[in-house]
Amino acid sequence: MTETKLMKGNEALAEAAILAGCDAYFGYPITPQSEVLEYLAREMPVRGGVVLQAESEVASINMVYGAAGAGFRAMTSSSSPGISLMQECISYMAGAELPCLVVNVNRAGPGLGTIQPGQGDYFQSVKGGGHGDYKLIVLAPSSVQEMADHVFLGFDLADKYRNPVLLLSDGAIGQMMEKVQFHAYQPPRVDKSSWATIGKPKTRSRNYITSLFIQPEQMEQHNQKLEAKFRLMRENEVRFEEMNTTDAEYLFVAYGLSARICQKAMDISRAKGIKVGLLRPITLFPYPSKRLAELAPQLKLVLSVELNSGQMVEDVRLAVNGKVPVEFYGRMGGMMPTPESIAEHLETLIKYHHDN
Amino acid sequence: MTIEERSNIDIIQEKDNNIIGEPYETVYQKPGTLIDVDMHYCPGCYHSLVHKLLMEIIEEMDIQEQTIGVAPVGCSVFAYDYMDIDMQQAAHGRAAAVATGIKRLLPDKYVFTYQGDGDLAAIGIAETIHAINRGENILIVFINNAVYGMTSGQMAPTTLTGMQTTTSPAGRDTNIHGHPIKISELVAPLPGAFYVTRQAVNNANGVRRTKKALQNAFNYQRLKKGTCLVEIVGNCPSNWKMTPIECTGFVEEQMMKTFPVGDIKLPKAEDLKNLKEA
Ligand SMILES: Cc1ncc(C[n+]2csc(CCOP(=O)(O)OP(=O)(O)O)c2C)c(N)n1
């Protein structure tokens, strides 16, 4: 059964959480994502599930830790400053191998910044954020539909790898209204009995959740176990979307909202005969580096377009490893580049690289 | 060791072996819920004693299968190595939030936290107060030893006035560091607090009373009427730089001046009416 609705991104995400069998949501208000908490505070008590407004984002994510440690599907959502507060516990969850879904509706910063959309949390999301060696699977929706779809996917991946999954959206996608469809979904059966703390029967040894390995040998072993898991993610979970790459000589790389703007910019440039394509990473970790490397030989120039001062561009450069020049274009602070300005920038760069 | 010495030991052991056959009555043993391994706690530290009390209660109430513990960072972060129950290790200060997450999903289980004073009264005071204010149906076991034990003896929010620590080498100066914070008195007025008591384990009577308080708290949890907080005046022979015997005196003469033992908030009689059925 498929239903089509007109919804705000944040609300689509909240509805998806209920349909995905989220057992518990813990959150704290912050613009531009408070609709998630509001929606769930209204719906979850009626439709089943625990919803609780915590005293802070620190408390929210630690409540998620407790619920996830007891084997339940748990999630929280926030926006940039709140996500910063959660980093310690996210690191603990990765260390203790607890699945959960964390949603960041990115606003522009640093500091209190603005409530306008931004992509300044790219580094925080994919390069660690918290302390220690760990990775999160990072999903980057670029439409209201994906705000919903990535919730189902996110929970499933979290369970599959026993690792937190981060859904990295932004203020525009969280706030915009679009059509969205919800498909029938059955959460996969996951046996958590070997580790979830639900009370120890006489028939098994105790389960305990910990990220503490005080002996260096054991700590390294645990790190290696986690690394093996992150390797598996790199092998199996890369997701991206490609447009007009078959004949492309130039390539936009952009995720989320920037990718939508780039799509328009691509149309403008193509109309002028410039053969530009678009690669939109859907997972920011693992990153579609392999695909970028494959495309590199046919390209004359890659342009990473972001709503920040140039963060993902570093991963694009790593991926193509010097085979093709990589440039950056972006706006900050909640300012949006127009498709025209991106197309124009591409033309300027083409000319510059041709002349030099 | 010379061969001669070794053979002497053999002889002694042989003698001991002969004795084992004689009929002795077991008058005391560790509870089965306390895992039989060497503890990392310093000799004379009350952490091990309180662990034993908790595990005795869980065995006596036969609630091993229904109990989940939370141990945040502090000397007792390794509690799961000793307590034979399902447990979660939590980040420093966040035990009450983690316990909230567990209890909200498993409302019919017994959930307790086991926290030090640095953990509960400094970095985790927000989580503590809000969990109690929501009346989370959990037990908070609060080990107040007036010092940061695990990190080697820095000043805690509970450090006594004038008490020397590595970060208050001239003694706690209330003008600079503020006064020792009395958590039990602070949280007792909250409507969400159901039972708040302060006990000590520095003598046999105190141990008995502490065990009774913990038993009460476990029983009250079935009523789902709010948070129970059992504060236990702890010690820290290593960082107080006292022998365990000296510690018992210090608890009696100094700690109890600032942290007097006794019940601070008792459940109303009408609230306890249903305790048997619950
Ligand atoms: C975020 C964070 N800050 C600081 C520490 C270091 N730390 C570990 S235990 C501790 C204090 C423990 O004192 P207390 O809670 O009183 O427990 P005790 O060891 O005295 O039983 C501190 C500050 C930490 N682990 N995490």
Ligand code: SF4
């Ligand atoms: S440092 Fe203090 S609190 Fe920690 S185990 Fe030793 S005596 Fe106990």
Ligand SMILES: [Mg+2]
């Ligand atoms: Mg202490």
